[in-house]
Amino acid sequence: MSVRGFVPGVLATAAATACAYAVAALVPALNPTSVAVLLGALVTNVGLNRPFLRLGTQLAARHFLRVAVVLLGLQLSVPQLLHLGGLGLAVVVVTVGLTFTGTRLLGRWFGVPPARSLLIATGFSICGASAVAAMEPVADGDEQDTSTAIALVTLCGSLAIVALPLLRQPLGLDAASFGSWVGASVHDIGQTVATADRVPGALTAAVVVKLTRVILLAPMVAGVALVRRHRSPDTARARIRPPVPLFVAGFLLAVAIASLNAVSPATLSVAKDVQGTLLVAALFALGTGIHLPTLLRTGGRSLALALTSWVLIAGVAYAGVRLAGL
Template sequence: MLTPSPAAQHRALVPGLLVVAAATALALGVQGAVPALTASTVAVALGAVLRSTGAFRRSWSPATAFASRRLLRTAVVLLGLQLPLSQVAALGPGGIALVLGTVAITFAGTQLLGRLLGLSPARSLLVATGFSICGASAIAAVRPATDADEQDTATSIALVTLCGTLAIVVLPLLRAPLGLDAQQFGAWVGASVHDVGQVVATGDRVPGALATAVVVKLSRVLLLAPLVALVALQRRRTAGREGTRRPALLPFFVAAFVLAVAVRATGLVPGAVLDGAQHVQSVLLVAALFALGTGIDVPHLLRTGRRSIALGLLSWVLVAGVALAGVRLLGVG
């Protein structure tokens, strides 16, 4: 069987990429019209609708595979340019302890819950990473160090998107009953909500909370590379005993993410470039999430994925509860 030429392979991407572009534009347009609906949520939902209704065409698969891998990894790299280390340092010991404690307890606790529910270690690990760090970006970063498959990835991203969307609605309603002022609420949101866009949407609903929410959230994102390295190190030890392939300690795109953080820290990058990179990162992430959404068959997930859904909801309660306790005990905000 002849292998298609590179030109033919590129042409095969065009129909699917047009669909990805249209869905991305629609998702961003919906967010502009209804800010409570983040573009990431809309993108995943659009992809799932196409898959679940049978409207997705097999000819689009090369393009969605490209978007779900290459575009998502590029978005992870550009995310590094959004992390201002000086603001993270300004959080102080209490804020840093809040971030470290929430991430560690959520990461370990979610994997324990996954084992108790009888889920595979790979899926439990992806869910734990997404809920403890930064949603889809973290799931994409840690996946090369696991034996997770496409279904594990799509399901984990669906769960983190669902629960992050619920947080936009639920957390602001709980602020007054919990007696949180704007700064405390911002710290709670930043420490517990998953995707950066979801944090912005949630924090923006309470005047004065957004700045704190974003800084705390970006502090969590800084833990992405160390967490990926720890997972890869554990996997390398297991692979050494089993004689299987050992993953890289840091995938190339995660190393590029670290480099982007360092470049931002120099203060040499013009503000206009940083703003442009942020917009590009947002668009690429939305496109990748739509592509990943096309792997979600909702009826199948509801029939066979009840334990996964239970894990997502329990992990959401865990991260919110731990973050709230941290805000109270450490006096953050």
């Protein structure tokens, strides 16, 4: 395939990424990732996603997002786990485990296809679109499953930016506890920061808890992959696939590098900016896979699952924060 075939779609993705950042700058309540998904869906549903753009947008959707996942690892380190302490780590692990397992069980009850249920469970329990991207090769779903999961996790994460600060006082949370609750329950890192930033003094706790939660991404993907290989050891796909997607291994390598302080603060800052930009670009590209007529025909049960999962993780995280005194 000629490189030229990718250029129009990549250029369109770059333009949409710039537009998403511009809209978010003009409307502080909006997050660039949320705007990007909406722009992608808009482009498709008004008929602007022409065939000559699709090679480039597919490249962005798959590979940009995977590079963003790897770079995300540089924002994490093992000392962050130690800083959180045993009780804090227990809250994170229990919240992630109950949300993932509960969402999978609810998915069966709602009749959501298994691959889509798995992607939704991963996105809601760990870190939104990045987690969906990490689990996608293991889930064996189609493009609609991936784009639907990302649309739903983006929707609920955006709602959290508005809803959770309003619940802080009725739930009796001080700033630090609110930050821990946000870090344990909001999906995407950008959405976590945007939510916690609305309450002075909450941001540090939110980021520490959230990044600790993200570290569980690799073990979760690896665990699901190994279980699936064990259940179908004789299939050709099981034989040729590595037990963990290579970019997830890259994510773990990046965590190890960050833990060793092997990268300068200036380089880490650049990597963080690049990671954020690639994530926004990838989410625009994935948004172009959201075809509303199809989503409306098949997405009612998925939406019900997503909203239930959102309530589940918020409730479990709140109980954990109050019991652990975080």
